[in-house]
Amino acid sequence: MFLFRRKQKAVIVPRAEHNISRRDIDPDALKVLYRLASLKHKAYLVGGSVRDLLLGRKPKDFDVGTDARPNEIRREFRNCFLVGRRFRLAHIVFGKKIIETATFRKAPPPDAVQDEHGLYQAEDNTFGTPEEDALRRDFTVNGLFYDIETFAVIDYVGGLRDLKSKTIRSIGDPAIRFREDPVRMMRAVRFAAKLGFDIAPADLRAIRRYAPELANASTSRLCEEILRLFVKGASRRCLSLAYDYRLLHALLPTLAAWLDQDPARRDAAWAALGAVDALAAQGHEPSPGLALAALHWPLILAKAEALRRDKPRAPEHFLRRLAAEEALAPAVRKYRLPRAAWMTAADIAEMVGRLRHPPQEHSGRDVRFVNHPIFPEILMGARALATHLPPEPGAAPEPWPLDAWDALYRARGPYAAFPGGLPPPDLPNPHSRRARRPANAQKRRRRKPRRPPADQTP
Ligand code: ATP
Ligand code: MG
Secondary structure, eight states: OOOSOOOOOOEEEOGGGSOOOGGGSOHHHHHHHHHHHHTTOOEEEETHHHHHHHTTOOOSOOEEEESSOHHHHHHHOTTEEEEOSSSOEEEEEETTEEEEEEEOEEOOOTTSOBOTTSOBOTTOOEEOOHHHHHHTSSBGGGOEEEETTTOOEEESSSHHHHHHTTEEOBSSOHHHHHHHOTHHHHHHHHHHHHHTOEEOHHHHHHHHHHGGGGGGSOHHHHHHHHHHTSOTTTHHHHHHHHHHTTHHHHHOHHHHHHHHTOHHHHHHHHHHHHHHHHHHHTTOOOOHHHHHHHHHHHHHHHHHHHHHHHOTTSOHHHHHHHHHHHHHHHHHHHHOOOHHHHHHHHHHHHHGGGGGSOOOTTOHHHHHHHHSTTHHHHHHHHHHHGGGSOOOTTSOOOOOOHHHHHHHHHHHSTTTTSGGGOOOSSOOOTTSHHHHSOTTHHHHHHSOOOOOOGGGOO
């Protein structure tokens, strides 16, 4: 068994020779690192944050690796919760932010329990050294450490070389690593799209060979990683790569089979995703619902067309809603996609056509529409997908009056009274559970049942 390449010496890059500055590290992550270091523990920034900092990108989150054991971490941080059954991780909580702090661990030894396919259970890990921790990670560029004591970058896996050559390469033999955890194939494609890197040839061969094994991964992890494929600003590249390497065929077989039949369908789907990426490049935050709608857009339109033949008198928006629900159904059923994502996608399909005509400032109907919590999603959907809708029969194709709708939203919408007229950030999607739960639901649930008045008790 050669799970990992020959042991190689760590490459240590001192502070003067790399670009990671503490100014770019989240202050709460720094607090965790300093505290662990002051207790004489090793404390490293690990994973994607080191990769992103070295590339001059803003990391999404900051993870910490340490030789302190989970219980020791919990003792030191009052704001710490231990999570995970097989491998305990510490979540150190700062308001809404979580700094995930994990004890260094190693991959299972060759004689570890294997599953029925002769593969190792990826989660059944035990504590290890920093080097072992680097070797159990997925790709070389994700296996780098930043040491808070010396401010050096430590590379046990050849990640620095691959960052330079812009390569996504598995740590160890990709054929083994991908079969051990097929979700890693989706991650390879995601990182390649997100960073603009190429996938190493051996990894590509392994993906082509083992893509069908994705069907064996747990649906909840697949659901999470499917939504992560809609990389902000690079969803077109990510999904088209997933299609080319037949990962999409394993994940969404109905959609992939439909796309297989005609290159024009694929071009239309990639163009719709490209439009969503263009919005992200302009500073918008496209939601997973919009990305999901874009990926299925040509299929939704084709289904609506087919439905129209059966129901020639049905209104367009009704047909498109039915078509969207039908197109998304296989994915929704198989992965239990979050309601907020698929309902938003179906709403966009249904309502985007309303923005084709200019709004009337004094129309109660239009003002009610811009005040509906889903309106911003519909407007964003129209910005991305309007040009991908067929023109109305008999009408000349005209640019949609989206700026007029935006102006009405700002002037008469729900946030008109706020300074600057902009919605406060982090509003829940109207379809998410959080938005639907009444504000006092928790309190109500906890309240004790009332006792009957004393004089009525028998
Ligand atoms: P992003 O910036 O998109 O969050 P990331 O690299 O931080 O990318 P995460 O999913 O947050 O990715 O995972 C954090 C780290 O954990 C990765 O960098 C990698 O080292 C390790 N990791 C995550 N998933 C796996 C896996 N399936 N197999 C091995 N290592 C993994
Ligand atoms: Mg991360």
